[in-house]
Amino acid sequence: MKSLTRADEETSSHTCPRYDNAMHFNFATVLIAVAFAVSIYLLLNKSDRMFPTIATIASGLELLLAMHLMSLSLAKFRIDVILPGLLVVCGAICWGRSSEKGNITSSTALLLIGAIQLLFALHLF
Numbered sequence: 001m002k003s004l005t006r007a008d009e010e011t012s013s014h015t016c017p018r019y020d021n022a023m024h025f026n027f028a029t030v031l032i033a034v035a036f037a038v039s040i041y042l043l044l045n046k047s048d049r050m051f052p053t054i055a056t057i058a059s060g061l062e063l064l065l066a067m068h069l070m071s072l073s074l075a076k077f078r079i080d081v082i083l084p085g086l087l088v089v090c091g092a093i094c095w096g097r098s099s100e101k102g103n104i105t106s107s108t109a110l111l112l113i114g115a116i117q118l119l120f121a122l123h124l125f
Contacts, residue, residue: 028117029066035059035087035113038106042094045103055090055110058083062117080121087114 036059042052062083064070072079091111098104119125 026066028120031113031116032059032062032066035110036063038109038113039087039090041106042103042110045100045106046094046098048097051090051093055087055094058086058090059110078121081118084114084117084121087111088118090114 036056039052039055039059043049043056046052061070061072065072065079087110091107091109091114095104095107095111098107116125
C-alpha cells in the first residue's frame with residue numbers, strides 16, 4: 001500500500017500527514033459552481049428560457065474566470081459587478097415566474113449567490 005505522506009517525514013501519533021497534491025476549495029469558487037449548476041437546472045426545467053440562459057452564460061463566464069481558463073480585461077467596466085448583477089436580476093425574475101418547488105429553490109439559490117457575490121464586489125459585506 002502506498003503511503004500518503006512523504007518518505008522523508010516521520011509520522012507519529014501526534015502529527016498529521018501532509019498531502020502534497022490535495023485539492024483545496026475556495027468558498028467563492030464553490031458558490032460560482034453552485035450558481036452554474038442551478039442555472040443549468042433552471043434552463044432545463046423552465047418553459048421560458050431567456051433568463052435562465054442569461055444566468056447560465058453569466059455563471060459560466062464566472063466559472064471560467066475563477067478556474068483561470070479565461071481572462072477578461074475590461075478597463076471601463078467592472079466585470080466582477082456586472083456578472084453577479086446579472087445573476088441577481090435573472091434569479092429574481094425566475095423566482096417571480098416560478099410555481100414549482102424545484103424551480104423556486106433554484107431561483108432563490110441563484111438570487112442569494114448573486115447577491116453575496118455582488119455585496120463582496122461592492123465591498124459592502
